[in-house]
Amino acid sequence: MSGQVLVEAADAPMEKHAHAVFDLDGDASDAAPMQMRFVDQRTFGGLYLDELTVAHGREVPSTIAHIAPDPLEDAFDAEAVARLMRRKDVAVKRMLLDQGVVSGIGNIYADEALWRSGVHGRRLGSKVTKRQLVDLLTAAQDVMREALAQGGTSFDALYVNVNGASGYFDRSLDAYGQQGKPCRRCGTLIVREQFMNRSSHLCPRCQRRR
Numbered sequence: 001m002s003g004q005v006l007v008e009a010a011d012a013p014m015e016k017h018a019h020a021v022f023d024l025d026g027d028a029s030d031a032a033p034m035q036m037r038f039v040d041q042r043t044f045g046g047l048y049l050d051e052l053t054v055a056h057g058r059e060v061p062s063t064i065a066h067i068a069p070d071p072l073e074d075a076f077d078a079e080a081v082a083r084l085m086r087r088k089d090v091a092v093k094r095m096l097l098d099q100g101v102v103s104g105i106g107n108i109y110a111d112e113a114l115w116r117s118g119v120h121g122r123r124l125g126s127k128v129t130k131r132q133l134v135d136l137l138t139a140a141q142d143v144m145r146e147a148l149a150q151g152g153t154s155f156d157a158l159y160v161n162v163n164g165a166s167g168y169f170d171r172s173l174d175a176y177g178q179q180g181k182p183c184r185r186c187g188t189l190i191v192r193e194q195f196m197n198r199s200s201h202l203c204p205r206c207q208r209r210r
């Protein structure tokens with residue numbers, strides 16, 4: 001998504017790049033009036049009304065019905081996703097980044113989750129045990145929860161929290177961007193490889209390709 005959605009007091013100064021402003025009905029009559037504002041400096045964002053539909057066991061806007069639940073959604077079922085991944089001769093990391101399998105996992109979270117669970121991202125889903133895949137998906141959940149608690153990562157300059165400030169999650173990364181540094185688990189140097197036109201960061205000892 002481009003831009004930010006802010007919820008602020010109606011009398012707060014208007015942002016220069018506010019493109020849409022909604023007055024919110026408060027549930028308490030004595031509460032100060034609030035507004036939801038869509039602010040986008042780069043004007044790549046959009047806002048539109050959509051029908052709701054049921055997909056993957058939850059109600060979502062119909063234009064995103066093809067997108068699988070992300071690991072922090074109630075509808076996310078690690079066992080079911082692991083079963084799906086086991087049926088495919090596709091690299092595990094590719095599936096982690098595939099929104100039709102699981103959404104919301106970017107390159108940084110994928111590398112961190114793979115490192116935590118000791119899985120090499122190039123291994124095929126069909127060659128990894130279901131237990132390992134569940135561990136991997138659980139690790140992705142943990143990484144995302146920790147990142148959220150800390151405000152996200154600051155690697156991507158466009159990734160800012162709702163207040164427009166970069167996060168501090170990068171301080172606690174174990175694999176991503178750590179090439180040349182010792183693995184915190186075994187001391188082997190973390191390496192960077194090319195994968196799907198991006199970089200993968202991993203420990204060659206903890207994450208064997210086999």
Ligand SMILES: [Zn+2]
Nearest residue numbers: 183186203206
């Ligand atoms: Zn290691």
